[in-house]
Amino acid sequence: MLVSGTAHRSNNMNEIPKDELQRAAQQLASFRTDSALPEILDRYGALIESYRRLQSDYEEERDARERYKQIARGLERTPFVLVLIDGDGYVFNENLVSKGIDGGRNAAQLLNESIKTSLQIKGLDHCQIMVRVWANLAGLSKTLHKAGLVGPEKRSMTPFVASFNRSYGLFDYVDAGEWKENADFKLRAMLNLYAENSQCKHIYFAACHDGGYISDLTTYIGNKERLTLIDSPSVKFHPEYRKLGMAIEKLPGVFLSMPLDVKFVSNSSRTGPASTVAEKPTAVVPWAPSSQSNNSVESERKPCFFYQIGKCKYGRSCTNLHVSSHIDYMDM
Numbered sequence: 001m002l003v004s005g006t007a008h009r010s011n012n013m014n015e016i017p018k019d020e021l022q023r024a025a026q027q028l029a030s031f032r033t034d035s036a037l038p039e040i041l042d043r044y045g046a047l048i049e050s051y052r053r054l055q056s057d058y059e060e061e062r063d064a065r066e067r068y069k070q071i072a073r074g075l076e077r078t079p080f081v082l083v084l085i086d087g088d089g090y091v092f093n094e095n096l097v098s099k100g101i102d103g104g105r106n107a108a109q110l111l112n113e114s115i116k117t118s119l120q121i122k123g124l125d126h127c128q129i130m131v132r133v134w135a136n137l138a139g140l141s142k143t144l145h146k147a148g149l150v151g152p153e154k155r156s157m158t159p160f161v162a163s164f165n166r167s168y169g170l171f172d173y174v175d176a177g178e179w180k181e182n183a184d185f186k187l188r189a190m191l192n193l194y195a196e197n198s199q200c201k202h203i204y205f206a207a208c209h210d211g212g213y214i215s216d217l218t219t220y221i222g223n224k225e226r227l228t229l230i231d232s233p234s235v236k237f238h239p240e241y242r243k244l245g246m247a248i249e250k251l252p253g254v255f256l257s258m259p260l261d262v263k264f265v266s267n268s269s270r271t272g273p274a275s276t277v278a279e280k281p282t283a284v285v286p287w288a289p290s291s292q293s294n295n296s297v298e299s300e301r302k303p304c305f306f307y308q309i310g311k312c313k314y315g316r317s318c319t320n321l322h323v324s325s326h327i328d329y330m331d332m
Contacts, residue, residue, distance in 0.1 A: 013080070056123075066223070078128065079124075079128070079199055080127050080128040080134070080200060080201065081115070081202040081203070081204065082130050082190070082200050083129065083130065083215050084132055084204065084206065084207065084261055085132070085206040085207070086187055087134055087140065088134075088135050088207075089209040089210060089235050090230070090232070090235060090255050091144070091234060092256070093256055093257065094147075094256055094257065096160075097160055100158075100163070103163070103165030104162065105166075107160070108163075108164045108168055111131065111246065112129060114252070115251075118130070118228070118249060120332050130170040131171040131172065133164075134174050134182070134183035135178055136178055137155050137161065137176065138155055138175075139178060141155050141156040141157045144156070158302055159173060161175070184207075184212060187207055191217075192216065203226060204228050204230055205217070205229050206230035206232070208235070208237050209237065210238070211238045212240070214240050217241070217244055220245075224244065227246050228247045228249050229248045230248075230251060231247070231250050232254075232256070233255070273289065
């Protein structure tokens with residue numbers, strides 16, 4: 001039986017051809033000595049290293065994108081609109097500049113309310129208001145003194161300007177100095193800085209009497225919905241600005257009611273620069289008392305604009321109604 005079993009296993013081993021065993025041995029030796037295997041392993045290792053670098057770059061890019069989103073969200077939390085004013089051309093209303101400290105405060109309040117009204121129409125009433133006014137205060141004070149609106153001091157506008165600046169944190173009335181074109185230089189730099197700023201949602205541009213800014217505004221004509229041009233009765237609106245297709249608005253009562261080529265004189269017995277009427281015939285500023293006769297009916301009298309924004313210098317002798325608002329007038 002033992003001999004028979006051994007013979008059987010021997011017969012089974014003899015069933016594998018010798019040439020096949022030889023071929024298998026040759027394949028094993030070839031695999032062990034094949035030079036392609038180390039190259040494949042090296043490539044595999046290089047792929048793993050490249051993947052690690054790509055993963056690191058991706059994580060850095062992802063983190064940078066998240067930081068940008070956080071910054072963008074932070075900027076959206078404090079959106080603002082910018083009001084740029086060339087103070088040498090766009091001079092505040094005669095009733096305001098003639099009142100010094102009180103006038104500066106009233107000018108800031110009136111400007112702020114006018115811009116807020118405009119922002120409500122544009123759907124931007126959530127934005128803060130930043131105002132930048134540049135002017136040659138020495139030259140402007142001299143001009144306004146000749147018009148009878150301020151005193152003879154070299155910088156008689158200083159009390160007005162100081163009060164204007166104290167009214168709101170983002171309101172700045174800046175003396176650009178006596179060098180020519182200084183205000184233009186400052187205004188142009190601010191326009192170029194904020195025109196493409198995503199945090200700045202809109203720009204009000206009050207310097208349309210000077211054609212020198214047209215080329216600057218033309219640069220942003222493709223984004224013209226972000227700019228509004230301000231017109232004023234005291235300046236000649238340059239016709240080239242209308243060709244830009246940008247919105248044009250007026251801010252009633254904020255700037256002079258007429259050009260400074262007329263001389264404002266005071267009808268008050270008080271000393272000082274307060275003014276009411278221009279020397280030119282029929283040139284009466286809008287806030288002056290009307291020339292109604294003393295026999296006019298009470299119902300025909302209108303609210304005194306001067307009284308509503310401050311203290312009417314005419315007091316009880318004013319021919320207009322002293323009511324604090326239009327609503328009070330309607331109640332009467």
